[in-house]
Amino acid sequence: MQTLPDIGLGTFQNTYRDECVESVVTALDEGYRHIDTAQVYDTEPFVGEAIESSSVDREDIFVATKIWNENLGYDDVLDSFDESLDRLGLEEVDLLYAHWPAGAYDAEETLSAFDELYDAGKIRNVGVSNFTKPLLDEAIDQLDAPLYANQIEVHPLCQQRELVEYCKSNDIEVVAYSPLARGRVIDIPELRDIGETRECTAAQVSLAWLREQDITPIPMAQTKRFIKENYESLEVKLTDEDHQTIATLDEGRRTIDPEYAPW
Secondary structure: OOOOOOOOEEOOOOOOHHHHHHHHHHHHHHOOOEEEOOHHHOOHHHHHHHHHHOOOOHHHOEEEEEEOHHHOOHHHHHHHHHHHHHHHOOOOEOEEEEOOOOOOOOHHHHHHHHHHHHHOOOEOOEEEEOOOHHHHHHHHHHOOOOEEEEEEEOEOOEOOHHHHHHHHHOOOEEEEEOOOHHHHHHHOHHHHHHHHHHOOOHHHHHHHHHHOOOEEEOOEOOOHHHHHHHHHHHHOOOOHHHHHHHHOOOOOOOOOOOOOOOO
């Protein structure tokens, strides 16, 4: 089973070709080796173009994408994933997620298609996103392939401790989207104070906090400044006291909460 890099670059809302390609190339140049996209983001072709133009070998890049809800029927998973591969210009991806347990999602049909893609070598790992504990149990029972990851919203304002621990107890990687709460973390006084003490930013504190819990953050960033700053969070070390302070910030406050969410 592949090792998941400690931090990734998200591409949600980075929908302008030139900006997206440049940000992915910049991230790879800075040291990132995990790029996250999705069918619904409309960034797959830009990610593929960036990988093609990068000096980093494809085998050194962990590429993840997601099947959108409307495409989660058995045949649609297979057909739409082939279209994703075409857009990415790749022969396989390292991780394929079911984006939400919604729309056409049916555990038996959807995950049987994922198993087929896994057996065919088109995907190296199977993932799910926004799955609760009961849905994870169902997925584990249904899949023949190992369930590699659950991508969920995690940040200091939405810590999801029980779900995170449940994933860890079942050897499921936790990948954190919106790890900066769409920028809200920079206004949290406690994170700013920790950042001042650790000589870093509040955003870097949030990313370091995730990493030190073996959670992989995938922050979206477009400019070289923030791409570099996020990557440099790997050098930030927090104390037990810092973690205790951050634990008090949990409000269960989501930034992504659609009507079709399973919670």
